[in-house]
Amino acid sequence: MRYIEPHGHMVSRTTDDYQDMVTTGCAAVCEPAFWAGFDRSSADGFHDYFCQLTEYEPKRAAKFGLPHFSWLCINPKESEDLALAKDVIGIIPQFLDRPNVLGIGEIGLNKNSRNEMKVLEMHVDLAARHDQLILVHTPHLEDKLKGTRLILDVLRADKRIRPERCIIDHVEEHTIQLVLDAGFWAGMTLYPESKCSPARAIDMLDLFSHERIWMNSACDWGVSIPLAVPRTALEMKRRGWPVDLIDKVVYRNPIEFLSQCPKFKLP
Ligand SMILES: [Zn+2]
Numbered sequence: 001m002r003y004i005e006p007h008g009h010m011v012s013r014t015t016d017d018y019q020d021m022v023t024t025g026c027a028a029v030c031e032p033a034f035w036a037g038f039d040r041s042s043a044d045g046f047h048d049y050f051c052q053l054t055e056y057e058p059k060r061a062a063k064f065g066l067p068h069f070s071w072l073c074i075n076p077k078e079s080e081d082l083a084l085a086k087d088v089i090g091i092i093p094q095f096l097d098r099p100n101v102l103g104i105g106e107i108g109l110n111k112n113s114r115n116e117m118k119v120l121e122m123h124v125d126l127a128a129r130h131d132q133l134i135l136v137h138t139p140h141l142e143d144k145l146k147g148t149r150l151i152l153d154v155l156r157a158d159k160r161i162r163p164e165r166c167i168i169d170h171v172e173e174h175t176i177q178l179v180l181d182a183g184f185w186a187g188m189t190l191y192p193e194s195k196c197s198p199a200r201a202i203d204m205l206d207l208f209s210h211e212r213i214w215m216n217s218a219c220d221w222g223v224s225i226p227l228a229v230p231r232t233a234l235e236m237k238r239r240g241w242p243v244d245l246i247d248k249v250v251y252r253n254p255i256e257f258l259s260q261c262p263k264f265k266l267p
Pocket residue numbers: 007009032034106218
């Protein structure tokens with residue numbers, strides 16, 4: 001098997017996880033900037049985190065032969081403080097030329113608040129000005145549908161943004177069609193407890209689309225499984241999916257989206 005992990009928070013994982021991923025056929029891992037489990041107190045904290053994502057973590061992954069790419073932003077959970085968000089967005093351009101940076105993400109909404117919306121618009125403007133791909137986090141549970149609608153409205157309102165260059169992650173049964181119909185890519189996050197189980201993800205692939213869609217484990221410091229993508233691929237096989245179609249969803253689809261950034265190259 002070969003697959004791409006298009007959304008994994010590797011800074012919170014051990015080297016054992018890197019070994020397991022490579023052993024199961026992972027060909028590249030992409031790491032969006034996210035909430036670290038605590039609120040950072042200054043833009044300097046984000047500066048250090050961006051250095052970790054663009055310098056240290058690619059080196060750690062390279063020890064296991066795994067190409068590592070990253071996405072940069074201030075995540076929605078820390079976007080309530082507009083002054084901090086402005087400072088952080090101000091330092092991002094100095095990192096955008098780094099060789100493993102694919103775009104702006106994971107931006108989006110957490111509680112659908114007014115300030116989160118402002119920061120989302122600032123990120124979309126940043127991506128448009130620097131011609132960057134966009135990776136979007138959608139809120140959880142009861143806020144998801146409303147949040148997804150708000151996010152799509154913001155992206156569509158900016159005429160510089162092309163939907164095929166944006167992926168809306170953490171889609172579920174009630175948001176996937178909305179995203180695909182508007183021309184965006186959709187990501188399904190495979191979590192053991194929340195978000196989307198492997199069975200639900202495969203049902204959605206059966207019901208909706210094999211095009212413009214990827215699966216990820218989002219493996220972070222919470223309850224999550226770094227091998228969720230290959231395990232789901234095995235479950236697809238058990239359910240009778242053709243090997244070529246599994247390969248398309250777990251390998252060729254993410255490559256198709258990510259290759260829109262010329263820096264995404266596999267050895
Ligand atoms: Zn994430």
